[in-house]
Amino acid sequence: MQESSRSLFRLAILCLLPTALFLWLFSILLFALFVWLPGDITGTIFATEGDQQTIASIRVALELEKPFPQRYIAWLYAFLQGDWGKSELYGLPVKTLIAQRLPISLTLSLTSFLLASVLGTTIGVWMTKPSATSKALAIFVQLFIALPSFLVAIALILVFAVHWQLLPTGGVSPEQSWLSQARYLLLPTLALALPQIAILARFSEAAMREILVAPFITTARAKGLTPNKILIRQALPVAAAPILALSGMQCAFLISGTVIIESVFSLPGLGSLFLKAALARDLPLVLALAIIFAALTLLANAIAEMLAKILDPRRTTYDEIPAL
Amino acid sequence: MAIKVMRKRQGYRHKATQQAQVAFIALLIILASSCIFIISPAPSIAIAERFLQPSSAHWLGTDHYGRDNLVMILRGGFWSLTIAFSAVALAMLCAIPLGLIAARTTKVFLQRALLNAADILFAFPAILTALLITALYKPGLLAVLVAITLLNIPVFLRLTFAAAKNLYRAPFINAARALGASDRRIVRRHILPNILTPLLLHASTQVALAILVESALAYLGLSLPPPNASWGVIVREAQNFLEFSKIPIIATASLIFATVIACSTIARAHSIHK
Numbered sequence: 381m382q383e384s385s386r387s388l389f390r391l392a393i394l395c396l397l398p399t400a401l402f403l404w405l406f407s408i409l410l411f412a413l414f415v416w417l418p419g420d421i422t423g424t425i426f427a428t429e430g431d432q433q434t435i436a437s438i439r440v441a442l443e444l445e446k447p448f449p450q451r452y453i454a455w456l457y458a459f460l461q462g463d464w465g466k467s468e469l470y471g472l473p474v475k476t477l478i479a480q481r482l483p484i485s486l487t488l489s490l491t492s493f494l495l496a497s498v499l500g501t502t503i504g505v506w507m508t509k510p511s512a513t514s515k516a517l518a519i520f521v522q523l524f525i526a527l528p529s530f531l532v533a534i535a536l537i538l539v540f541a542v543h544w545q546l547l548p549t550g551g552v553s554p555e556q557s558w559l560s561q562a563r564y565l566l567l568p569t570l571a572l573a574l575p576q577i578a579i580l581a582r583f584s585e586a587a588m589r590e591i592l593v594a595p596f597i598t599t600a601r602a603k604g605l606t607p608n609k610i611l612i613r614q615a616l617p618v619a620a621a622p623i624l625a626l627s628g629m630q631c632a633f634l635i636s637g638t639v640i641i642e643s644v645f646s647l648p649g650l651g652s653l654f655l656k657a658a659l660a661r662d663l664p665l666v667l668a669l670a671i672i673f674a675a676l677t678l679l680a681n682a683i684a685e686m687l688a689k690i691l692d693p694r695r696t697t698y699d700e701i702p703a704l
Numbered sequence: 705m706a707i708k709v710m711r712k713r714q715g716y717r718h719k720a721t722q723q724a725q726v727a728f729i730a731l732l733i734i735l736a737s738s739c740i741f742i743i744s745p746a747p748s749i750a751i752a753e754r755f756l757q758p759s760s761a762h763w764l765g766t767d768h769y770g771r772d773n774l775v776m777i778l779r780g781g782f783w784s785l786t787i788a789f790s791a792v793a794l795a796m797l798c799a800i801p802l803g804l805i806a807a808r809t810t811k812v813f814l815q816r817a818l819l820n821a822a823d824i825l826f827a828f829p830a831i832l833t834a835l836l837i838t839a840l841y842k843p844g845l846l847a848v849l850v851a852i853t854l855l856n857i858p859v860f861l862r863l864t865f866a867a868a869k870n871l872y873r874a875p876f877i878n879a880a881r882a883l884g885a886s887d888r889r890i891v892r893r894h895i896l897p898n899i900l901t902p903l904l905l906h907a908s909t910q911v912a913l914a915i916l917v918e919s920a921l922a923y924l925g926l927s928l929p930p931p932n933a934s935w936g937v938i939v940r941e942a943q944n945f946l947e948f949s950k951i952p953i954i955a956t957a958s959l960i961f962a963t964v965i966a967c968s969t970i971a972r973a974h975s976i977h978k
Contacts, residue, residue, distance in 0.1 A: 402824045413840050526964040528916045530923045530936070531957050534943060542946070629827065636829035640920055655924055658839040666839040673832055681827045 388690075395686045399678040402677065406674055407459075411452050414663050459671075465664035469657060474668045477653060484552065484565075485649035488641070489634050492569045496576035497627050503577065504584025504623075505611055517581070524578035529637055533571035535643040540567060550645035568645045572637050576630050583626050587619040594618075621692035628684020632677045724973035727966035734963060738782035741775050755948045767938075767952050768945045776938060777955055783934035787927075787962070788914035791849055792907055795856030800903070802857075803864025804891060807872060819865065822858035830917045831853040834926045852914050863906055867899040905971045912967035913950045919960055935960055 446454075458464075464474040483621050503521070507514045524532065541549040553560040591597070592615055600610045638651035646652070649668065657665040689695055749769045756766040763772035784795040834851035841847070871877065872895070880890055921927050922936025930937055935956050942952035 398820055398824060410836070417840060522946075522965070523961075526916075526961045526968070527957065528919045528923075528936075528960065530920055531939065531953075531960070534939070534953065535957075538946070538950075632829040633826050636831035639831050639835070640924060643924060654835055658835040659843065659925060661839050663839065665838070670832065670836055674828070677827050677829065677832070678824065 383440070391686055391689060395682040395689075396679075399682045402678065403671065403675055405670060407456070407628050407671055408452065410667055410670055411455060412448070414444055415448060415451060417663075424701055459668075464668040467657070467662055467665040469660045469662040469665065474665050477665065478650065478668065478672070481648055481650050481653050484647055485638050485642070485651060488568055488572060488647070488649060491629075491635055492573035492576070492637075493631065495569065496573040496580060496630065499573070500577040500580025501584050501623060504581040505588060505616060507581060507585045508588045508611065509607065521578045521581045525582065527575070529575050530569060530640050530644055532574050533568070533641055536567050536571050537644070550647065554650060565647075568641050568647060571632065571644070572641045575637075576633060579633075580623070580626065580630065584619065584623055587622050588615055591615045591618050618692070621688040621695055624691065625684050625688040625695075628681045628688075631680030631684070635673055635677050635680075724970050727969040727973075730962065731875075731966045731970075734781055734959070735785055738780075738785065741807040742777040744780040752843040755945070757953070764955055765949060765951050767942065767949065770933050773952055773955060775958060777932065777935070777952070780933050780935045780938050780956070781959060781963075783928060783932055784915055784918055784922075784936075784960075785897045787845075787848055787852070787918050788911050791852035791914050791918075792856055794849070795853045795910075796860050796903065796907060798853070799857045799860035800864050803861045804868055804895070806861070806865045807868035808887065808891075822861045825854060826862075828854065831921065831924075831926075834921050838926050840962070843926045843929075845928055848918055848921050851921065852917055855917065856910050859906070859910060860903065863903060864899060866950040867902060868895055871895050871898055899914070908967045909971045914942065915960065915963055915967070 412611060425484055449505050464478075467477055470477060501518055507517050507521070540547045548564050551564065553564040555561075557698060565617060588611070596612060600614050605614070618626070635651075639655055640651070641647070642649045642652040643655055650672075654663070654669045654673065656662075657669060731790060749771060754766060754768055754770050756762055756770075758765045762772045762774070764777070767773055785978060790964050806815050809815055829853040833854050834847045837847040837850055848973055877890060880894055885893075918927065918934060919936035919939070922934045923940045924936075925940070927934055927936060930941065933941070938956050939953055942949070942956075946953070
């Protein structure tokens with residue numbers, strides 16, 4: 381028992397250390413770009429007037445004249461303690477803004493991730509059995525792989541909200557009830573999940589097909605196991621590892637997908653916040669959000685790889701992934 | 705019965721090749737027409753002729769500014785396709801040498817470093833990069849190009865690494881080395897020609913992906929602004945006028961769909977053809 385727990389620890393460190401290292405380097409790079417861009421806060425304070433002396437003294441007072449390493453360490457110290465600066469666009473502290481918008485984005489992402497993982501794998505496994513439904517599913521998968529997510533979202537809005545008037549077109553529900561909130565989030569979750577379902581389905585099908593030609597499947601069939609049993613109990617556990625790894629990579633798609641979906645459905649989440657901040661060049665907000673998004677993406681990947689390695693210890697990180 | 709089976713297999717191979725040829729020709733037609741329309745002057749704004757139905761003068765009707773829809777969409781196609789192709793080409797230019805270095809080198813540290821860097825870059829969504837460049841510089845061509853290129857570099861790096869590593873183990877490479885071939889000659893004459901085919905196939909898939917990503921970025925406003933509208937921008941502007949005319953969105957959607965399928969069919973048909 382001690383052996384396995386020690387190797388688990390080693391595995392965790394191996395997967396998470398490059399992540400942490402990269403995040404740190406990434407923060408340095410971002411901060412450097414942020415600092416060395418022409419123009420800083422004094423441009424906003426002294427819009428038109430202000431002689432050089434006052435500007436210079438304000439710069440010293442705001443510690444803008446200190447050398448780069450000092451500024452970076454000061455920023456890092458503040459960042460790690462939770463002081464993420466003040467947004468120029470909204471005038472509110474960055475942390476407040478993020479805390480306000482985190483629940484929606486989190487709900488959206490987690491629900492669509494669960495939906496996509498479960499449905500995607502199921503559809504993928506289903507498609508390996510030749511039947512009428514599997515051909516229909518193949519068409520469905522092809523459709524959603526080749527369409528960008530915002531078009532899927534717009535199509536969903538057109539059908540469900542405009543034509544049939546079943547669901548709202550966007551925004552958040554004004555009431556507090558769980559049901560009405562779910563109504564408002566249903567279309568966005570679907571729009572976010574459908575492309576992922578298609579990608580996962582295709583990948584799962586490819587992985588399963590690769591496994592189904594293995595000798596041990598022939599043995600299972602010779603033993604007289606039913607096709608369903610073979611699929612689910614023999615082949616699927618072997619396919620689980622690469623599928624899991626892909627799910628981790630899908631998290632990147634998820635996180636960037638929230639930006640698009642929240643923009644289409646006008647949801648007040650982190651994604652739309654990032655978009656507005658980037659277009660308005662609100663640098664403190666962009667800096668904090670970029671680090672958060674990068675951290676979440678890399679963490680999801682690292683955890684997925686870790687789980688995949690636990691499921692299949694033979695795995696290395698350089699296994700191929702089938703094409704579109 | 706064996707003959708029957710063989711004939712069926714040949715028929716399947718035929719179908720796949722046919723599909724790929726049709727796809728390729730469709731792609732060429734779209735590309736050619738978009739280039740022609742890009743060279744001619746931009747469609748004029750004629751507010752009096754907004755939202756016209758399809759007619760002999762305007763094959764797909766007009767949009768909210770009175771511009772001909774077909775011309776706008778094909779001009780958009782030029783930008784979408786060019787950005788996608790150039791980004792993938794640029795990524796290949798950067799990634800192939802790095803992949804070859806990683807495969808050739810005996811220093812494990814260098815190899816690990818390159819592959820880990822590729823891994824981490826792999827996880828980075830294009831939208832994040834595009835948003836960052838937008839925030840730090842300005843939205844537009846640079847943001848989209850760099851974002852999609854960065855997205856593709858790790859893919860091609862991994863591919864060249866895997867392919868080249870396999871190839872370096874082959875006996876004929878050893879033979880070439882024994883005959884006195886320099887590293888550069890081996891790469892140029894033996895390795896590159898052999899890895900080129902799978903790389904190009906993956907490139908067509910990546911172009912398909914790049915078109916999707918570029919349209920998403922354009923929709924968000926991070927790509928070229930109008931009048932150099934790419935497909936995503938067309939959709940975004942047409943979205944406001946859905947009750948007047950659904951044609952721009954439907955046409956753009958179909959064209960994106962067709963292009964992506966064409967690109968991915970080329971890759972898939974070849975893998976079946978094998």
